[in-house]
Amino acid sequence: MAELAVLGGEKLCSEGCRPQLWPPRDLNTAERLKEVYLSGKWSFNSPEEQQFERDFAAFHGAKYAVFMANGTVTLECALTALGIRPGDEVLVPALTWMATALAPYFLGATPVFVDINPETLCMDPAKMEAAITAKTKAVIPVHVYGSTADLEKILAVASAHHLAVVEDCAHMHGGFWNGRGVGSWGDVGSFSFQQSKTMSSGEGGICITNNQELAEKIYLLKHIGYQRGLKQGQAVKAPEGLICHNYRGTAFQAAILSEQLKTLHDRIRIYGESAAILRAAIADVPGVRTQLPGRLADPQGYYSFHFLFDGEEFRGISKQAINEACIAEGANIGNGGHGAVYQHVLFNLRRDEYRIGSGERCDVCEDLSARMLGISHEYLYEPAVARKIGEVVRKVASHPEELRRYCRERQR
């Protein structure tokens, strides 16, 4: 008689594994949106945008912020402001959303993929150093899913090689490293507020920095060259060669985000509790582990939470089979993770338009992507839900022989 529900055993979780409704909706925010609508100040550095920029920067320990249309153009503007030009190389981790690699490409620079650390899944600082050439001008560490990249080591390597650092914090709103907010450690920090993120206004993005000159340049770049605070008639010419865009966000987005910022700290604390429950649930199960938090990260954000089925016990068992076994138990542990960017179906660069630091393959990233399953942050809002998910993963991971049998039956 099988234990696993996918083979006819008893289902573990008939209810209670539901995700949080996301993005959040509440009447305070609806009221605030109405006020913005009636004010008629919908864009062009509106009071709502200014207020959100101040509050978001302060939360993360930065002096300046520039609010924008999304978290791809934030990366692009940060790199432009830092002087990245055609022919330069920019180091990016192999495991991220493709925007991290496309931003340098849009500027005519070459993205160079660096393999990841097997425990944090973030860029490996030693492999980063090995990938540097005379053309390398910048690095974009990504605080991916539920871990913070090793900022201490990455900043040390970057400084030794005179590289600019743009932290991609699209997965880490509100996370702290060694006592200060993520995004405030590099030259610029970039965040996305797209629909699925842990702070969301449908679309949106922000750059934060402690460097006034960079902040001013980024502002010019997103606002077609107008300086902050100057009206149309008072425009002065942007610096020569700085070709500016319209990458503005709106007051509506800023109002939604201001409300979400008020609860960010508490939400992060609850994610941490749920993550601890999930780690404990599988701590003594052989062959499965979880993505580890960043070494000096406290507290840390969680865009998602990942399990790695990379022990001998799971050799030959596909992650699709594990995914189906979890769903049959009543918890949607997804296929998890983006995989190596250069293997993504939508990544359309020719092979000669990017480089892989270690040659032809980022071994750790490719191998672990095939062994990785995860849940999105929506499952971390209630520790009781995390507990049920932990029980499901524990049950499934404790039956590798049944999983193997399921794989065989699936193939017939």
Ligand SMILES: Cc1ncc(COP(=O)(O)O)c(C=O)c1O
């Ligand atoms: C790591 C990372 N960087 C950048 C982005 C780009 O953000 P946006 O979708 O707002 O352009 C995303 C979005 O999914 C992301 O996950």
